[in-house]
Amino acid sequence: MQRRPLVAGNWKMNGLKSSAAELDKIIAGARQLVNAELMVCPPATLLQEFATAARGSPVAIGAQDCHVLAAGAYTGDISAEMLKDAGAQAVIVGHSERRRYHGETDAMVRGKALAARRAGLLAIVCVGETRAERDAGHARPVVRAQLDGSLPEPADDLVFAVAYEPVWAIGSGATPGRGDIAEMHAFIRQRLSARYGDVGQGTRILYGGSVKPANAEELLTIDDVDGALVGGASLKAEEFLAIAAVCG
Numbered sequence: 001m002q003r004r005p006l007v008a009g010n011w012k013m014n015g016l017k018s019s020a021a022e023l024d025k026i027i028a029g030a031r032q033l034v035n036a037e038l039m040v041c042p043p044a045t046l047l048q049e050f051a052t053a054a055r056g057s058p059v060a061i062g063a064q065d066c067h068v069l070a071a072g073a074y075t076g077d078i079s080a081e082m083l084k085d086a087g088a089q090a091v092i093v094g095h096s097e098r099r100r101y102h103g104e105t106d107a108m109v110r111g112k113a114l115a116a117r118r119a120g121l122l123a124i125v126c127v128g129e130t131r132a133e134r135d136a137g138h139a140r141p142v143v144r145a146q147l148d149g150s151l152p153e154p155a156d157d158l159v160f161a162v163a164y165e166p167v168w169a170i171g172s173g174a175t176p177g178r179g180d181i182a183e184m185h186a187f188i189r190q191r192l193s194a195r196y197g198d199v200g201q202g203t204r205i206l207y208g209g210s211v212k213p214a215n216a217e218e219l220l221t222i223d224d225v226d227g228a229l230v231g232g233a234s235l236k237a238e239e240f241l242a243i244a245a246v247c248g
């Protein structure tokens, strides 16, 4: 089945108003792409401005987290509806930094994925094992449990994408070998197909963790790798576009 590759940049807690110039460069470069869909996920403070700048361009704008509920007494939180209202088209949920620093459980991540659907946003649901879990031979069961617990029941194939991000590969410069990525993505595909049928076949599975221009070709040409979730390298338009160029 044909799946349109998605290359999404997770800016994390980086970016000020002055970063709009970098977005402009990304928008200009995105016009050269024919195949890949490009997305930038800035901090919430920049969502509205970025969404306005990207309107009518091939670049989609996404957020990095959302609350489970639509509104209420939750100081400091932002709902999926608010993200949509600010111009977001997608939201990352269950990133390992949220799971680790904010104690997010699979059940919470699932609630956020459902909130994204309720608001009409694409959820990018992150899963991935730690180094210790991989070394102990538990990478698959860990990812399986995260998939089982975090994914929503979809109505159509635009509801979510999965990002496989081994925790130990994020920001470290280390990546799994091609064989390990191929094996995990095939496993995730098999789980998605078993649970969702055709929808599971059409769901994009992104790889994330230290994707750079230098390794993009090696990492993003593997079967069942339908694009990338890029952290550090997405902050520089030139590097981000070089990665996206691998997907066409």
Ligand code: PGA
Pocket: 010, 165, 169, 170, 171, 172, 208, 209, 210, 211, 229, 230, 231, 232, 233
């Ligand atoms: P990285 O981050 O590309 O800087 O390793 C990826 C991510 O956390 O999504």
